[in-house]
Amino acid sequence: MGSGNTVAVFGAYGHTGRFVVAELRDRGFVPVASGRDADKLRALAESEPGLDTRPASVDDPASLDRALAGAVAVINCAGPFALTAAPVIEAALRAGIPYVDVAAEIEANLDTFTHFTDRARAEGAVIVPAMAFYGGLGDLLATAAMGDWTTADEAHIAYGLSGWHPTAGTRAAGDVSRSRRGGRRVRYAGGRLEYRDDTAPTLEWPFPDPMGTRTVIGEFTMADVVTVPSHLSVPEVRTYMTTEAARELAAPDTPAPAAVDEHGRSAQTFLVDVVVRSGGIERRAVARGQDIYAVTAPLAVEAVHRILTGQTRTVGVASAGAIFDAPEFLKALSGRLSTELPGRG
Ligand SMILES: NC(=O)c1ccc[n+]([C@@H]2O[C@H](COP(=O)([O-])OP(=O)(O)OC[C@H]3O[C@@H](n4cnc5c(N)ncnc54)[C@H](OP(=O)(O)O)[C@@H]3O)[C@@H](O)[C@H]2O)c1
Secondary structure, eight states, rough: OOOOOOOOEEESHHHHHHHHHHHHHHTTTTEEEEEHHHHHHHHHHHHSOOEEEEOOTTHHHHHHHHHHTTEEEEEOOOOOOHHHHHHHHHHHHTTTTOEOOOOHHHHHHHHHHHHHHHHHHHTTTTEOOSSIIIIIIIHHHHHHHHOOOSSSSSSEEEEEEEEOOHHHHHHHHHHHHHHHHHTOOEEEEEEEEEEEEEEEEEEEEOOOOTTTTEEEEETOTTTTHHHHHHHHHSSSSEEEEEEHHHHHHHHOOOOOOOOOOOOOOOEEEEEEEEEEEEETEEEEEEEEEETTTTTTHHHHHHHHHHHTTTTOOOOOOOOHHSSSHHHHHHHHTTTTOEOOTTTTT
């Protein structure tokens, strides 16, 4: 399906980057593995015979140009994206190829919209930030749930994670985001981001069966508060997280994810429950799957496939729900995600 096209992966030897490299190969693309550490790239190539590796650093634009040479797209998996997104986007613009990243950092995703929207649109370039579990999947589900609605009063995205063993990259991204917020928390209310000093609420969320009602942290704000309002007129966008997962994420001694199957996936399961409300009417979309890091790979690679085959609705900086046909995109991932969408069962 990838027709032998070369796709560069920056941050290729990270936990998520490895899933992306494997997914590209499975789908017939030729991945080029890039990242800042030549030794780690060499080690990756030993486990992935024939893999083209190209060391590159965000401080050295010429090295990024070499990494992207001959590629038809780049997927950036190197976070914190506060440091990597802009230099890799600049390199993608120089190369004239689409850029997709998996950033879960609210402020970094906003920066991408703020700094690159006009230029990307003027150049006809495609930049898709947060094309991942957080930011991408919730946006696709919210867009699919909206159906023919162009506005809604509220969008709620509840993450029912069985647990969360975070990678070093997740912890580093969280640290960077916390420091950018001066330790405050953030929520999206009244059509804008609001930085607050109070404690996030705890409440009960009625997940669909068999999960049922669970205690969640409310306003556990994820990248969906950037992606959803970037193209849908919804003044209240709230995200929720099961308390067990939030606790594991916060604990300094929670181990990194460990593989339990032949695909390298961990035992973690997820249920993403999205509810949109307009004038008292409610619509719902649900996705279930295994391992939030592993599922990011088919999301990012499907995005690249759709961009390269012209299955897009716009150019410029665009979230998943804005640029792709959300129900069709989710249907294409049916082997990796089970979804229930309005009117589709
Ligand atoms: N939105 C989502 O749902 C989602 C899903 C998966 C991952 N992510 C994000 O993706 C990022 C990576 O996650 P991960 O799980 O793969 O973590 P990881 O296994 O710790 O990998 C992090 C990768 O980023 C690279 N990196 C970090 N800082 C860099 C810099 N300044 N320049 C170049 N490379 C740099 C690391 O290289 P070194 O080893 O050389 O430091 C490594 O390759 C995190 O920010 C995470 O939040 C988001």
